[in-house]
Amino acid sequence: MTGKAVQHPSIIIKPIAKHNGISLVIFGVLLLLTTLLFAQHYWQSYRFAYIFMILLCLVITLVGAVKLFEPAISLYLTPDKITFNHRYGHWQLAWQDIQNINIVAEVVGIERETLPYIGIRLVHIDNIAKNISVRLANRLIHQQQGLIIYGVLHQLMTMEQAQINFEPFILSNGEPVKGPIAAFLHQSERLSSAFGYHLFLPADSFDRGINEFSQLLKQCKMASSTYQVN
Incomplete structure (x- = not known):
């Protein structure tokens, strides 16, 4: 007779950092598109300001993308142990x-x-x-x-x-x-x-x-x- 595997109750914790990553990527991309749209008409007058904004958008998007590489589950809690997951x-x-x-x-x-x-x-x-x-x-x-x-x-x-x-x-x-x-x-x-x-x-x-x-x-x-x- 085959014994059944015991299922322990568990609590799965998903990191808020991953949610922030999605928000940052969306915000960075939208801000970049908006900046590029305005830059088509006013590039000569505000060139350095637009370069700064484009770089800022890329940094925001990159930070968000890095956060997306965080594991989907950061902590796994069971009655006998705690497990911390990191990328x-x-x-x-x-x-x-x-x-x-x-x-x-x-x-x-x-x-x-x-x-x-x-x-x-x-x-x-x-x-x-x-x-x-x-x-x-x-x-x-x-x-x-x-x-x-x-x-x-x-x-x-x-x-x-x-x-x-x-x-x-x-x-x-x-x-x-x-x-x-x-x-x-x-x-x-x-x-x-x-x-x-x-x-x-x-x-x-x-x-x-x-x-x-x-x-x-x-x-x-x-x-x-x-x-x-x-």
Whole structure:
């Protein structure tokens, strides 16, 4: 007798960045056509202004086109794990490997400043070492430079800590990790010391507001400990 595959309930998240991409492409193309239409009659009088507008239209269209290459699904949530998809790869974690989830925020002076990220603090950084693709690790090293710069400017990190560390990363069992994943793990530890989180989900990878999505992730993590397959 053949057993039936168990279907786990899941939540699929489509990134808002992809929707913005369509809007930017349409806007860029329409603006370009309008500019070219007017340029036929007034090119000699406003040549430099039209050249600037044409270049601006091309940049807008290009930015939109790049966003369209983002994966159709950015996050896949099931009772046992969370998977983050990126055009350069993915990472995957069991909910039990996550210690804390919250919106990234820092106190600047007397004000609390919220950053456009949801932070994930791991129980142990070893948990991500073998669950992230090499290409994504390499990409995130550079994509997270905005956080690094913010950390340096607000004295959360030193200039030395802001440098990419290419040394092997030693896991808790003594196993060395080399290459882009090692550099990513070093950077994740430094970001954890500065902001309190190892992983960062950008706000444009959600399909809803950052507060609502943060609550959703917390609920999924909480429910994972009590979920049972019937």
